[in-house]
Amino acid sequence: xxxxxxxxxxxxxxxxxxxxxxxxxxxxxxxxxxxxxxxxxxxxxxxxxxxxxxxxxxxxxxxxxxxxxxxxxxxxxxxxxxxxxxxxxxxxxxxxxxxxxxxxxxxxxxxxxxxxxxxxxxxxxxx
Amino acid sequence: xxxxxxxxxxxxxxxxxxxxxxxxxxxxxxxxxxxxxxxxxxxxxxxxxxxxxxxxxxxxxxxxxxxxxxxxxxxxxxxxxxxxxxxxxxxxxxxxxxxxxxxxxxxxxxxxxxxxxxxxxxxxxxx
Numbered sequence: 001x002x003x004x005x006x007x008x009x010x011x012x013x014x015x016x017x018x019x020x021x022x023x024x025x026x027x028x029x030x031x032x033x034x035x036x037x038x039x040x041x042x043x044x045x046x047x048x049x050x051x052x053x054x055x056x057x058x059x060x061x062x063x064x065x066x067x068x069x070x071x072x073x074x075x076x077x078x079x080x081x082x083x084x085x086x087x088x089x090x091x092x093x094x095x096x097x098x099x100x101x102x103x104x105x106x107x108x109x110x111x112x113x114x115x116x117x118x119x120x121x122x123x124x125x126x127x
Numbered sequence: 128x129x130x131x132x133x134x135x136x137x138x139x140x141x142x143x144x145x146x147x148x149x150x151x152x153x154x155x156x157x158x159x160x161x162x163x164x165x166x167x168x169x170x171x172x173x174x175x176x177x178x179x180x181x182x183x184x185x186x187x188x189x190x191x192x193x194x195x196x197x198x199x200x201x202x203x204x205x206x207x208x209x210x211x212x213x214x215x216x217x218x219x220x221x222x223x224x225x226x227x228x229x230x231x232x233x234x235x236x237x238x239x240x241x242x243x244x245x246x247x248x249x250x251x252x253x254x
Binding site: 035066069072085088089104105106108111113117 | 158216241
């Protein structure tokens, strides 16, 4: 699991999509901050995380708090997207092989959620 | 810290406001899921947590995941408020005496945030 978390940080530093693909389990699930319905399967998870990567490029995205408890981690981040302060968490569960099994994102405040919704929709349209 | 977390769970089970007051540090800070500006001081923290308690009464509020890492905990919850699925986290930092020093809430999806904003405003008006 520690290897999985280290690999996640490496992906965040490099933006290496091949690394991300290898890190996400085939049956992984992504939970959007905006929408209730889970997105299932590696292809969708990679698509959403890739789009998030585009949205957060050059926003000063920084992890400011990290909780690790067994196979679960909670990474709190801050960023400034299009002038709007974004504070959020990545809540990740790794499987026994250290791959991402479940990835949930929450953000605050309301203004940030509305901004991200707009930006994510634009980023996902390119796919 | 473990005592602080146990006391928090006891408060959640009993709704005992005296227990909550004793559990919150004098200089504690509350971070709303909706608004950017932190709410500082025990009185405000207790007021917000009390209002949240009213909003989540009889909603099937349940903690579904708990991460503990030193003095920090992340408690994930689910509830159904006025027909709307709410998924969120309480991200709590305890001080050395096991009191709540920092309490941050995030919720998803967007529909849940809008619903909670409406309900919290109504609950806070009573104060």
